[in-house]
Amino acid sequence: xxxxxxxxxxxxxxxxxxxxxxIPCPRPPVKQLTILVFAGRKEGRQPKSSDKAIAVSQLxxxxxxxxxxxxxxxxxxxxxxxAAEVDLGPDSDEHYISxxxxxxxxxxFLVKMLAxxxxxxxxxxxxLAVLKRDNLVYKVHYCINLFFLHELSLLHSSRLxxxxxxxxxxxxNSPSSSSSMQLVSDAEIPEPPLFTATHTWQAIPEQNVSLTxxxxxxxxxVQEAAGCIVPDDAPSPGFRRWTVLDFHRAYSSGQTTPxxxxxxxxxxxxxxSGAGLDMGMFISCDAAxxxxxxxxxxxxxxxxxxLSAMDGVLVAVKDxxxxxxxxxxxxxxxxxxxxxxxxxxACVAQLRACGALGAGTSGINPHHGxxxxxxxxxxVSGGSSGGSAAAVCAGLCPVALGADGGGSVRMPAxxxxxxxxxxxxxxxxxxxLLPLNWTVGMPGILAATVEDTLIAYxxxxxxxxxxxxxxxxxxxxxLTRTRSMPTIRLARYAKWFDDSSEDIRSxxxxxLQALRAQYGWETVEVTVPEIEEMxxxxxxTMGSECTASLANxxxxxxxSEIGWDVRIxxxxxxxxxxxxxxxxxxxxxxxxxxxxxxxxxxxxIVTPMTGVTAYALQEDARSTGELDYINGAALVRYSxxxxxxxxxxITVPVGYDRAGLPVGLQFIGRPWSEATLLxxxxxxxxxxxxxxxxxxxxxxxxLTKEVxxSEIGWDVRIxxxxxxxxxxxxxxxxxxxxxxxxxxxxxxxxxxxxIVTPMTGVTAYALQEDARSTGELDYINGAALVRYSxxxxxxxxxxITVPVGYDRGGLPVGLQFIGRPWSEATLLxxxxxxxxxxxxxxxxxxxxxxxxLxxx
Numbered sequence: 001x002x003x004x005x006x007x008x009x010x011x012x013x014x015x016x017x018x019x020x021x022x023i024p025c026p027r028p029p030v031k032q033l034t035i036l037v038f039a040g041r042k043e044g045r046q047p048k049s050s051d052k053a054i055a056v057s058q059l060x061x062x063x064x065x066x067x068x069x070x071x072x073x074x075x076x077x078x079x080x081x082x083a084a085e086v087d088l089g090p091d092s093d094e095h096y097i098s099x100x101x102x103x104x105x106x107x108x109f110l111v112k113m114l115a116x117x118x119x120x121x122x123x124x125x126x127x128l129a130v131l132k133r134d135n136l137v138y139k140v141h142y143c144i145n146l147f148f149l150h151e152l153s154l155l156h157s158s159r160l161x162x163x164x165x166x167x168x169x170x171x172x173n174s175p176s177s178s179s180s181m182q183l184v185s186d187a188e189i190p191e192p193p194l195f196t197a198t199h200t201w202q203a204i205p206e207q208n209v210s211l212t213x214x215x216x217x218x219x220x221x222v223q224e225a226a227g228c229i230v231p232d233d234a235p236s237p238g239f240r241r242w243t244v245l246d247f248h249r250a251y252s253s254g255q256t257t258p259x260x261x262x263x264x265x266x267x268x269x270x271x272x273s274g275a276g277l278d279m280g281m282f283i284s285c286d287a288a289x290x291x292x293x294x295x296x297x298x299x300x301x302x303x304x305x306x307l308s309a310m311d312g313v314l315v316a317v318k319d320x321x322x323x324x325x326x327x328x329x330x331x332x333x334x335x336x337x338x339x340x341x342x343x344x345x346a347c348v349a350q351l352r353a354c355g356a357l358g359a360g361t362s363g364i365n366p367h368h369g370x371x372x373x374x375x376x377x378x379x380v381s382g383g384s385s386g387g388s389a390a391a392v393c394a395g396l397c398p399v400a401l402g403a404d405g406g407g408s409v410r411m412p413a414x415x416x417x418x419x420x421x422x423x424x425x426x427x428x429x430x431x432x433l434l435p436l437n438w439t440v441g442m443p444g445i446l447a448a449t450v451e452d453t454l455i456a457y458x459x460x461x462x463x464x465x466x467x468x469x470x471x472x473x474x475x476x477x478x479l480t481r482t483r484s485m486p487t488i489r490l491a492r493y494a495k496w497f498d499d500s501s502e503d504i505r506s507x508x509x510x511x512l513q514a515l516r517a518q519y520g521w522e523t524v525e526v527t528v529p530e531i532e533e534m535x536x537x538x539x540x541t542m543g544s545e546c547t548a549s550l551a552n553x554x555x556x557x558x559x560s561e562i563g564w565d566v567r568i569x570x571x572x573x574x575x576x577x578x579x580x581x582x583x584x585x586x587x588x589x590x591x592x593x594x595x596x597x598x599x600x601x602x603x604x605i606v607t608p609m610t611g612v613t614a615y616a617l618q619e620d621a622r623s624t625g626e627l628d629y630i631n632g633a634a635l636v637r638y639s640x641x642x643x644x645x646x647x648x649x650i651t652v653p654v655g656y657d658r659a660g661l662p663v664g665l666q667f668i669g670r671p672w673s674e675a676t677l678l679x680x681x682x683x684x685x686x687x688x689x690x691x692x693x694x695x696x697x698x699x700x701x702x703l704t705k706e707v708x709x710s711e712i713g714w715d716v717r718i719x720x721x722x723x724x725x726x727x728x729x730x731x732x733x734x735x736x737x738x739x740x741x742x743x744x745x746x747x748x749x750x751x752x753x754x755i756v757t758p759m760t761g762v763t764a765y766a767l768q769e770d771a772r773s774t775g776e777l778d779y780i781n782g783a784a785l786v787r788y789s790x791x792x793x794x795x796x797x798x799x800i801t802v803p804v805g806y807d808r809g810g811l812p813v814g815l816q817f818i819g820r821p822w823s824e825a826t827l828l829x830x831x832x833x834x835x836x837x838x839x840x841x842x843x844x845x846x847x848x849x850x851x852x853l854x855x856x
């Protein structure tokens with residue numbers, strides 16, 4: 001449901017913060033707590049949930065006293081100094097907080113139990129209080145267990161008793177010493193809130209770009225983008241992904257057609273969705289609709305009038321964007337009934353206007369099967385646009401659409417070894433995108449190459465805004481001139497950059513060295529403060545907006561229709577207060593200031609895309625989802641600024657770790673600097689060596705079957721050489737002859753029921769031994785064989801042959817009847833008459849023959 005790969009509870013992902021003082025808490029008054037909660041029972045009535053919640057909240061959040069200075073779960077709030085006083089230089093004393101997550105991975109039965117606990121009125125409130133203020137967990141553990149023993153003594157269910165205590169052990173034994181909420185809701189922040197991450201147009205010149213004219217159609221913008229790309233017709237020594245322009249050239253030349261590619265695509269989807277692979281890439285794929293679109297595209301190419309370079313190119317669409325004829329489910333089982341998809345999302349409609357083929361909707365959660373990584377099917381593909389990323393990675397389409405609210409386009413792109421691009425907030429239209437995260441979510445692009453990313457971006461860029469303050473000019477990067485870019489300055493925060501696995505750190509560092517060596521671009525050291533605080537503020541913002549946007553649906557539906565992991569996330573989201581939300585927007589304001597100052601001296605911020613590569617996909621998570629806080633926190637470590645601050649960001653592959661899994665590098669740019677980011681990504685793509693690309697274990701070649709000439713027979717190679725020599729004039733004149741022959745045969749059939757001929761001019765001739773390995777070219781016998789067979793094929797007429805006897809060498813002879821169109825019944829009558837007339841009793845047994853019905 002969210003744009004995170006998994007719901008991540010903020011306080012479970014906090015690290016030990018030496019700067020925060022832990023204030024001792026006296027032994028909690030458990031007896032008082034129990035009396036408050038169960039007072040109604042002593043009075044002879046069942047206590048209401050509201051009674052319990054009020055009583056517990058009064059105890060847990062009572063004002064500080066001398067005996068309990070911070071309340072039962074209270075902890076010291078952070079006091080922020082004004083943003084303008086924060087040092088952003090490389091020697092800043094700002095403390096970098098790396099989430100030291102030690103919370104357990106929860107999946108299967110424990111996910112269900114944790115969801116049930118969090119949804120139970122009092123138990124859930126207490127557990128959430130622990131999770132949000134877990135710096136005092138060692139004291140809370142004692143209190144909570146005593147409280148639950150009182151509660152459980154009244155439940156009379158030993159199985160439930162054991163299950164609840166299992167969940168409690170997981171929650172309360174998660175050793176994280178500081179609370180996320182002390183950084184957000186209880187914090188003292190001097191800045192005012194900033195509620196949206198929108199940006200006004202800033203006239204910052206970009207280098208080596210083509211300014212598109214206002215009012216161009218999506219198809220016209222695609223053609224402009226195609227002109228910005230370096231032609232790449234040379235064969236690559238390594239693995240090569242087919243691009244949008246590769247498909248366009250193949251269609252235009254007649255090498256293949258959109259219909260042929262669509263058939264291969266549907267066969268590949270059927271294979272990879274079957275029990276053998278179970279890749280889980282697509283939620284919906286309507287074969288009839290795909291073929292209808294492909295036939296329309298093939299017709300346009302046949303007429304010499306394709307709509308654009310994207311005509312006939314398959315595009316997968318994440319199941320969070322409206323795409324007819326499919327329902328938009330958002331990965332759920334219930335949303336299709338609650339919200340009808342009536343029209344294509346704006347981005348989808350723009351791609352269709354360019355002739356692109358809607359390939360289906362891609363998967364995002366376990367309701368439809370977790371998506372596997374094509375590089376290793378036992379690994380995750382990332383979330384939540386993992387289906388789109390895997391489809392591009394596996395060669396099923398060169399471009400796919402996703403949605404990015406917390407890195408959900410860029411993270412799976414990095415894990416699957418493709419390009420992931422999230423433009424500036426407002427650059428793409430959100431029309432038709434599920435409104436889950438109003439201020440942080442937007443559509444994004446996943447593509448095989450940077451060139452494909454540029455073409456798709458040109459197609460779907462929103463130029464409908466009337467004012468330059470709302471809609472800036474659209475610059476397209478001239479990738480033909482990337483090497484002549486002036487000096488680029490890349491901001492790098494070393495502590496943050498290095499907070500990743502050894503392989504990722506090494507590969508991303510080598511990529512920066514390659515940029516410096518080949519392009520002369522400079523890396524400058526900076527400090528990006530309060531990164532962990534920004535992550536938590538983003539989580540509060542995203543969770544609050546998600547809960548509000550779905551409130552009308554969730555209040556009127558059965559919980560069993562929602563995934564277990566999503567139910568846990570929604571429980572956490574509902575616990576956020578208005579103060580949490582407002583303070584999160586204050587932190588957004590601070591971060592916007594920090595990034596604006598950094599962009600005064602740098603063109604982009606560079607980071608790894610993720611802290612880890614694709615981790616194992618556990619089988620127990622395929623039906624319930626999972627809460628893997630350690631890997632989840634590592635995945636989102638570098639993705640938040642793009643969403644929370646509405647900044648453009650792109651990830652591009654830079655290599656593979658020791659296990660052969662892809663690694664991505666990310667660039668975060670100033671507002672509206674998409675052209676610059678595409679230049680940077682293209683430079684990395686070229687500098688890191690396309691010849692070293694590795695082919696995924698699951699991959700399909702939809703364009704052509706790559707065949708070595710040595711795999712083709714010598715006689716076939718001679719034939720192909722002759723076929724390639726035929727000109728368009730040869731072809732057109734052949735069709736004129738076809739028309740003449742149709743006329744001749746139609747006149748003959750006015751006076752005859754069928755044309756009768758021998759079937760061949762010779763009987764079977766000798767097979768020469770020297771032809772067994774190379775084939776042969778026997779033009780004399782070949783011409784005699786085909787002498788009577790052509791009319792049936794060239795004119796599409798029905799024809800039948802039937803044996804009539806044997807020659808002097810004992811070899812069979814056949815008679816042929818060629819009929820008028822649709823006269824198959826007449827031909828079968830004629831053949832039956834010959835069979836009876838020529839004497840079945842004279843048939844001869846072949847020298848090699850087997851009786852399968854009875855043993856003679």
